[in-house]
Amino acid sequence: MxxxxxxxxxxxxxHEYAWQDAAAVRIGLSAYAVDQLGDIVFVDLPEVGxxxxRGSSFGTVESVKAVEEMYAPLSGVVLQRNEALLANPEELQNDPHGEGWLLVIQPGDPSQMDQLMDAATYxxxxxxx
Structure with a gap:
């Protein structure tokens, strides 16, 4: 596929992504990861603040197949979490790179973005x- x-x-x-928008970074799961999970039924995200x-678990995503940990692609402080996604976890499947985002963070070290894969490499x- x-x-x-x-x-x-x-x-x-x-398989988490990071997208920089000004000083903040949006974090989510890639379309590939979401596809591998199947039907998503629950998402657990950290609180604002x-x-x-980087590399540590920040939450879980539960599907009919499995419960998987999600890992922070960058270090930082949570500024926002996708409350709509918590209420309707299936949105993660519908638009993982858009409305299915997970968190917005203030990165502690913006240079960590350079250590992640670009789209072609991924x-x-x-x-x-």
Missing amino acids: AFDFPDSYRYADS AELN AAKVAAT
Whole structure:
């Protein structure tokens, strides 16, 4: 299956994305990760003000197939979480790179974005799996 990964996003090995918008960064799960999960029934996200550490778990996503941890692609402080997604987790499946975003954070070290994969590299990784 072919996936569309926005060029302006950066991707972690664990399939989370980060998209920088001014000083804040939006975090979500890639379309590939969402597809692998199947029907999503529950999402658990940290509270606003929580500190994320790059590579550490920040929440879970539950599908009819499994419960999976989500890992922070960047360190930072949670500025916003997608409350609509918490109420309607299926939105993650409908638009993972848009309305299905998870968090907005204030990055602690913006240079961590440079350590994530660009869309072409991530697409090649996904295609090889």
